[in-house]
Amino acid sequence: MLTPEKAIAIQEALGADIIMCFDECPPATAEYSYVERSLAMTSRWARRCKEARRREDQHLFGIVQGGMHRDLRARSLDNIRSIGFDGYALGGLSVGEEKEQMYDVMDCCSPMMPDDAPRYIMGIGAPEDLIEAVWHGYDMFDCVMPTRNARNGMLFTSRGRINIKAKAHEEDQGPIDPECGCHVCRSYSRAYLRHLYRAGEILASQLNTYHNLHYYLDLMRQARQAIRDDRYADFRREFYARQASDQ
Numbered sequence: 001m002l003t004p005e006k007a008i009a010i011q012e013a014l015g016a017d018i019i020m021c022f023d024e025c026p027p028a029t030a031e032y033s034y035v036e037r038s039l040a041m042t043s044r045w046a047r048r049c050k051e052a053r054r055r056e057d058q059h060l061f062g063i064v065q066g067g068m069h070r071d072l073r074a075r076s077l078d079n080i081r082s083i084g085f086d087g088y089a090l091g092g093l094s095v096g097e098e099k100e101q102m103y104d105v106m107d108c109c110s111p112m113m114p115d116d117a118p119r120y121i122m123g124i125g126a127p128e129d130l131i132e133a134v135w136h137g138y139d140m141f142d143c144v145m146p147t148r149n150a151r152n153g154m155l156f157t158s159r160g161r162i163n164i165k166a167k168a169h170e171e172d173q174g175p176i177d178p179e180c181g182c183h184v185c186r187s188y189s190r191a192y193l194r195h196l197y198r199a200g201e202i203l204a205s206q207l208n209t210y211h212n213l214h215y216y217l218d219l220m221r222q223a224r225q226a227i228r229d230d231r232y233a234d235f236r237r238e239f240y241a242r243q244a245s246d247q
């Protein structure tokens with residue numbers, strides 16, 4: 001059985017820079033009363049996690065739950081803030097809700113998040129989700145999407161997504177994304193990557209994953225630069241304009 005104390009002991013033994021409180025992540029369809037009880041339990045566990053902590057060289061983040069309900073999100077955030085953590089995470093997103101609901105939770109929590117600690121949204125997301133999350137003032141993300149989708153042949157480009165399995169790429173000698181500077185785009189054609197995928201070569205997964213991770217990291221690099229240059233609104237607009245253009 002995993003307890004808050006055990007979860008912290010394991011993460012201290014692993015030695016990660018950032019460790020997370022033990023929480024419950026209810027599904028998007030959970031009833032209001034269930035989410036209400038669940039967030040109270042997550043708050044009790046958060047306190048126990050903080051008390052169980054022994055190492056001071058790691059950053060312990062609290063997790064805000066509350067489902068898709070604005071009032072419950074506010075209550076959870078208030079609880080977690082009053083305990084006090086090195087950083088604050090929104091959990092319980094990307095669990096089957098509509099995108100509008102996800103963006104609504106980002107929007108309602110953002111003004112209540114502390115200004116002097118990192119803000120992390122767990123388990124998102126698609127490139128447009130990261131663009132929206134940064135727009136709402138969030139800093140950190142994690143997701144399986146770039147790697148899992150790469151293994152299924154779905155590649156992210158500056159003009160939107162492509163499926164490398166598609167017949168359209170059979171004779172295409174161009175790169176995945178002409179605007180991408182990654183090793184894969186500089187070295188291999190879409191036709192070759194499609195061939196590798198169809199032949200069941202593990203190299204297809206490796207090269208596709210390399211490109212998708214490069215895409216995500218580069219997108220975040222560009223977002224950071226746009227914030228520094230005080231032009232994030234333009235950057236966001238340009239991102240959507242490029243996605244809309246057909247390839």
Ligand SMILES: [Zn+2]
Binds near residue numbers: 176181182183
């Ligand atoms: Zn690339």
